[in-house]
Amino acid sequence: MGHKFDPKNVARLDDPARLDYQPVRDVLGLLELTGDETVVDYGAGVGYLTLPLAAALPRGRVVAVDMSAELLEELGERLHGQASRGATRGTDGATRASDGAAAADERVELVHTADNRVPLPDGSADAIVAVNLWHEIYDEPAALDELRRLLTPGGRLAIVDWATVERPIGPTAAHMLSLDQALAVTDGMGLAATAVHPAGSLFPYHYAIVARPRA
16 A cells, blocks of 8 residues: 555645745646636645645636545635635745635635545546645555546646655655656556656656546
């Protein structure tokens, strides 16, 4: 079974250095959003991507999914706090005053899953983003089947995960998948990779994959 994140380490999710080595703008850029999509943030945690996604989807919505009720509770508090302060977190990760903060709060649905099920119809996700998660679910058929079920025929799955390279942060390389192994998993899901970024190209410590259902 893949190595799981311990919610007790939640401070790592908020590490300011993360904006340098895993910029929100570059992660969202993989999704090629137009603003009206339904996006599933799979493994949302405390909302590193959820809040910027809501800001980037003025006519769409975000479904934030996580197996940790504790992390989702914290995310909910952040959403409500953001709305009450009249601030949104932009695609660069920075928080700014905004009249759309309350609306952004309404565009986010929080989903706690203990069995990898997401309460959406088949083919209803225009995009799914999974960050720092692939090494946790690559060997869980139920999770992979659910991601495939959710994608629209033209949808895209964006994966960003720690690479098996020397780095000063993150889980040990022994717990990670190589890029080739990660691609083999998406291939087994019936997805074709349309963009592949090895570590050192888009992100210094992470690889990135964008994959779509085969025709």
